[in-house]
Amino acid sequence: MRGTGTIGHGPADKPYAEEWIREARALPRCEWCGGAGDKMPRVGLCRSCNNVRKRLIKTQQWVSTERPIANRQGRFLLDRELAIVKNMQRLCEADGHRLHDLLNGEVRPLQLEGWFNDLAARIAKKPRLYSTAEQLGWSFTPPQRQLLAYLFWQIFHVHWQLNRKNYAEVLYSTEVRRAEQRQGKTSKG
Numbered sequence: 075m076r077g078t079g080t081i082g083h084g085p086a087d088k089p090y091a092e093e094w095i096r097e098a099r100a101l102p103r104c105e106w107c108g109g110a111g112d113k114m115p116r117v118g119l120c121r122s123c124n125n126v127r128k129r130l131i132k133t134q135q136w137v138s139t140e141r142p143i144a145n146r147q148g149r150f151l152l153d154r155e156l157a158i159v160k161n162m163q164r165l166c167e168a169d170g171h172r173l174h175d176l177l178n179g180e181v182r183p184l185q186l187e188g189w190f191n192d193l194a195a196r197i198a199k200k201p202r203l204y205s206t207a208e209q210l211g212w213s214f215t216p217p218q219r220q221l222l223a224y225l226f227w228q229i230f231h232v233h234w235q236l237n238r239k240n241y242a243e244v245l246y247s248t249e250v251r252r253a254e255q256r257q258g259k260t261s262k263g
C-alpha cells in the first residue's frame with residue numbers, strides 16, 4: 075500500500091480542487107437557483123425560490139381578477155407588480171445558470187478577477203481594486219480558479235437571495251427605460 079497517496083497531506087499531493095468541484099457537482103440542488111444544503115420542498119426548489127414561486131402564483135391570480143376592473147393607473151401598477159415577480163424568478167434561474175456554467179466549464183482568469191472586484195466593490199467600495207487577471211492565471215490552476223469562483227458564487231448567492239426583490243425592481247426599471255428609449259428612437263426615425 076506504500077505510495078498510494080497515504081504519505082503527505084500537502085495541496086500538491088492530491089487534486090483537492092477537482093475533488094471539491096466533483097462533490098459540488100454531485101450535490102442535490104434547487105432547480106432554479108442551484109442552491110444546496112437547504113431542505114427542498116417537494117417541488118425541487120429551495121425555500122427561497124419556492125417562496126418566489128408561490129408569490130408568482132398569487133400575483134397572477136390577483137392580477138387576473140383585478141386587471142379587468144382597474145383603471146389605467148391600476149393596470150400599470152398590477153402589470154408592474156407581475157413583471158417584478160417574474161423578474162424574481164428569472165434572477166433565481168440566472169443564479170443557477172451561472173453556477174452550472176462555472177461548475178461545468180472553464181473559469182477564465184478575467185472572470186476570477188471579476189469576482190474579486192465584485193467582492194471589493196461590496197466590502198471596500200472599490201469596484202476596480204484588482205487588475206490582476208494575468209497573475210491570477212499564473213497563480214491558480216484551472217481547477218483552483220473554478221473552485222474559487224464557486225466559493226465566491228456561494229457568498230454572492232446568499233446576497234442575491236436576500237436582495238431578490240430589489241434586484242428584480244432594478245431590472246424592471248432598466249427594462250422600462252430601455253423600452254422607452256427604443257420607442258423614442260422609432261418615433262423619431
Ligand SMILES: [Zn+2]
Nearest residue numbers: 104107120123
Ligand atoms: Zn433556489
